[in-house]
Amino acid sequence: MDGVWIPLALTLKVALWATAINLVLGVAVAFGLARWRSPAREVVDSVLTLPLVLPPTVLGYYLLVLLGRRGVFGAWLDRLGIELVFTWQGAVIASTLVAFPLVQKAARAAFEAVDPQLEDAARVLGLREVAVFFRVSLPLAARGITAGALLAFARALGEFGATLMIAGNLPGRTQTLSVAIYAAVQAGDDRTAGLMVAVVSVTCVVALLLAGWLAPGRVRRVRP
């Protein structure tokens, strides 16, 4: 059973970290894009959507080029004693990158749906911009952001290509479920593979159901 639980625990750790990072990063970028009035906005948005369409192996290759020991940032991180290649933290970065657009797009749509008059109302009631964000914009966008985060979590759970490129396939250290499934099938261990496939499938279906239930438009009711 360890063959399932160890990769499962690692996968959950990686997916949770990636989702948490995206909640901060994706929401911040989305809020900026939703408020930024510039023609460059859609260009930036397109670039940020690239992880959704590029093959994960291509993303993984970019990460290696950037973060590898001889990479642009990698050499600098190496001097600080930080190593990302072939570590679970590297897997977090891969999952974060791949799932980023899912949070960013959902959050941007949610922020754009917030009535600007409500934010104005908070301003004339004496609130500074940071307080307006935390007390009006963010709570009103929370449903959409949560739906995006659930999708991102599901996506991170299944991350394979970019993870394999940067974190590799080290059992117990960087071998996540989807990589372990591949390894189990290669080794002819159908029982373990089947069990892991079931775990991933069920988790993803639950995340998608929750995301669908939270998605804006489905349930317009604001807490009873």
Next chain:
Amino acid sequence: MSVDVAIRKDLRADDRHFRLDVAFASEHRRIVLFGPSGAGKSLTLRAMAGLLSPDAGHVRVDGRTLFDRDAGVDLRASERGVAYVFQDYALFPHLTVAQNIGFGLHRGWFNPRRGTHDARVRHWIDTFELAGVAGSYPSRISGGQRQRVALARALIAEPRLVLLDEPFAALDPALRGRMRAELLALQARLDIQLLVITHDPADVDALDGHTIELRDGRVA
């Protein structure tokens, strides 16, 4: 109490151009900005509240300069101490009636929990007979109650000047008369100046204040 406004703002959207060039001063307790939609009434109100930055001019309330382009003064909306009642009330849908009313009392980053009632909140809930709906969300209360919540939320900070954007337009005609009387009765008890914008001649008659007519972005 006095209001002294002289503002100019050029607005462009696509190929359309609108120039707001409004100046008026009044010491009347009730000022009514009257005119058709598109005359620049709401823009004037937004400029006074600090939600729109004019290209030139000044805004003074009770001798305090809120905006003066030449002197480089442009206070944030949050620093102006001017109350604003929005046309469709702009109540926060994620907060209860009591939380909406008390919203401006705390300037911190997070909304106080439901059920933390300030004495001032309780006072306004009683004044407007909202006790029965204090824990309800705005989507669950009537139009008249919504307006009372919006008024209470604006008045709780004890402003000297209250700006009201078409305060009766969202109400059905029967309720409109009652809410006009309620607003006048309220003003009789409080030391506040009202600046009401409306397109409805019936409001002008009922409010019986210093009426300033706006047309195409200027005082007619």
